[in-house]
Amino acid sequence: xxxxxxxxxEVKKPGASVKVSCKASGYTFTTYDINWVRQATGQGLEWMGxxxxxxxxxxxxxxxxxxxxxxRNTSISxxxxxxxxLRSEDxxxxxxxxxxxxxxxxxxxGTLVTVSS
Amino acid sequence: IVMTQTPLxxxxxxxxxxxxxxxxxxxxxxxxGNTYLSWLQQRPGQPPRLLIYKISNRFSGVPDRFSxxxxxxxxxxxxxxxxxxxxxxYYCAQASQFPLTFGQGTKLEIK
Numbered sequence: 001x002x003x004x005x006x007x008x009x010e011v012k013k014p015g016a017s018v019k020v021s022c023k024a025s026g027y028t029f030t031t032y033d034i035n036w037v038r039q040a041t042g043q044g045l046e047w048m049g050x051x052x053x054x055x056x057x058x059x060x061x062x063x064x065x066x067x068x069x070x071x072r073n074t075s076i077s078x079x080x081x082x083x084x085x086l087r088s089e090d091x092x093x094x095x096x097x098x099x100x101x102x103x104x105x106x107x108x109x110g111t112l113v114t115v116s117s
Numbered sequence: 118i119v120m121t122q123t124p125l126x127x128x129x130x131x132x133x134x135x136x137x138x139x140x141x142x143x144x145x146x147x148x149x150g151n152t153y154l155s156w157l158q159q160r161p162g163q164p165p166r167l168l169i170y171k172i173s174n175r176f177s178g179v180p181d182r183f184s185x186x187x188x189x190x191x192x193x194x195x196x197x198x199x200x201x202x203x204x205x206x207y208y209c210a211q212a213s214q215f216p217l218t219f220g221q222g223t224k225l226e227i228k
Contacts, residue, residue, distance in 0.1 A: 035217075037165075045157075045165065045208055047217040061216040095164055102171050102212050103155030107164040 002026035004034075004096050004108035011114045017084040020111045022096030029077035030054045033099050036070065036081045038092040039110075046092075050099070051079060086115045118143050118211055122220035128228045135196040137223045139209030144189050146213070153212035156185055156194045159222075160205040168207075169194065201227065 007021040022034060036048040049060035051070035058070045069082045079096060094111045097104035119142040129135045137156075145152045156169040167176045169185035172192060182197040196203055204227060209220040 044222045045210070045219040047219070059215065097165075099212070101155075101167075101174070101176070102151060102153035103157070103167050103210060104165070105167050105170075105176060107166070110164055 002106060004098065004106055006094075006096060006108040006111045009112040009114070011116065012086050014087055014115055014117055016086050016115075017082055018086060018113050019080055019082040020094050020096075020113070022079045022081070022108050024077045024079070024098075029072075030074055034070070034072070034079040035097045035099055035104065036068075037095045037097055037104075039095070040089075040092040043092075048081070048094075053079065083113075086113075088115050091115045118145070118214055118218050120209055120211055120218050120220040122207075122209060122223050124223060125221060126224045126226070128226050129196075129199045130228045131201060132198050135199050135203075135225060137194045137207055137209075137225075139187075139192045139194070139220050141190045141192075141211055143214070145211050146189065151213075152188065154185075154187070154192050155210050155212070156183075157208045157210060157219075158203075158205050159208065160202075163205075165208065196225075199225070199227070 005023045010018050012018050030053045033050050033052050035050045038046050051058045053072045072079045096108040098106040121140045123138045145154050154172050157165040159165045168179050173185045184195050186193050206222040206224050208222050
């Protein structure tokens with residue numbers, strides 16, 4: 001079954017970092033990029049950046065430059081998104097998504113990250 | 118590129134049509150000639166799901182009551198006959214230029 005399986009919910013204190021994982025199965029992990037999109041509660045979708053599993057190349061939205069790092073482990077088909085210097089405004093559901101056909105044809109179920117003191 | 122959807126809320130009677138508009142602040146025609154405008158549906162408590170890509174192409178498994186149209190900066194998603202399972206939030210998205218951006222979302226609800 002083609003799917004992206006994400007890690008579980010996290011609770012972090014302001015200033016801390018969080019690392020979310022996204023495991024691909026049912027397709028060749030290195031064939032497609034992985035993008036990350038977040039959604040604050042009751043809000044819209046916000047694109048964070050992309051990572052090419054084959055090369056490890058990345059591209060980040062300017063808003064997250066310097067705070068986000070996207071990596072991968074191709075041997076186990078997992079992509080990671082690490083966000084540092086967390087603040088309350090980073091509380092959101094973080095999705096990994098597979099780009100295809102000029103959009104995103106496969107989404108993980110999301111990982112809730114709560115930033116609270 | 119700023120994506121602006123109207124309306125933000127759309128109460129519809131079951132079996133009736135629905136229409137959502139999406140306008141981009143710049144042309145979405147990519148240098149390769151394609152227009153990377155897509156529509157996503159997000160049901161309550163679910164991740165987004167791809168409905169339409171490149172303006173008017175229905176993704177696999179999407180019912181044919183969903184259709185997309187438009188060009189340049191103005192795009193429309195139409196549902197010919199709304200069903201109960203169509204309740205949710207609909208987003209337009211552009212991938213013609215980085216950073217990728219989404220519309221604010223349109224909440225479709227049943228009257």
